[in-house]
Amino acid sequence: xxxxxxxxxxxxxxxxxxxxxxxxxxxxxxxxxxxxxxxxxxxxxxxxxxxxxxxxxxxxxxxxxxxxxxxxxxxxxxxxxxxxxxxxxxxxxxxxxxxxxxxxxxxxxxxxxxxxxxxxxxxxxxxxxxxxxxxxxxxxxxxxxxxxxxxxxxxxxxx
Numbered sequence: 303x304x305x306x307x308x309x310x311x312x313x314x315x316x317x318x319x320x321x322x323x324x325x326x327x328x329x330x331x332x333x334x335x336x337x338x339x340x341x342x343x344x345x346x347x348x349x350x351x352x353x354x355x356x357x358x359x360x361x362x363x364x365x366x367x368x369x370x371x372x373x374x375x376x377x378x379x380x381x382x383x384x385x386x387x388x389x390x391x392x393x394x395x396x397x398x399x400x401x402x403x404x405x406x407x408x409x410x411x412x413x414x415x416x417x418x419x420x421x422x423x424x425x426x427x428x429x430x431x432x433x434x435x436x437x438x439x440x441x442x443x444x445x446x447x448x449x450x451x452x453x454x455x456x457x458x459x460x461x
Contacts, residue, residue, distance in 0.1 A: 345371035
């Protein structure tokens, strides 16, 4: 695993090197592979992620694109709120209604987290792949779900 530099600030990284100039949001392309391990079903999601600064020092996260799954092909989106976590190399992720979700970080001591969504457990692992790339995977297990969702993000994309 690549490790971000010691002075790494996650919020600034997500916004990108042009943050504070004319750029008002960090823009990333995303490609996600989806696997339902229970039945072998595979799908994909391709789209863009925008990280937009808010007035509280956090970021609004919006992902939108196209999902391809055997039972559905079409537009999909999701939104989260990212808030300062008391350390520059991490952000706390919340659902739009304010419920806590998990912590996002690339540091080796904090890049893993989990979330209980009754009755299943969601485990996330973030990986820093360099100044313009990162990835994360969700390993979802429980009586309702057995999924592996792997997302690869690259800086830039269609506005």
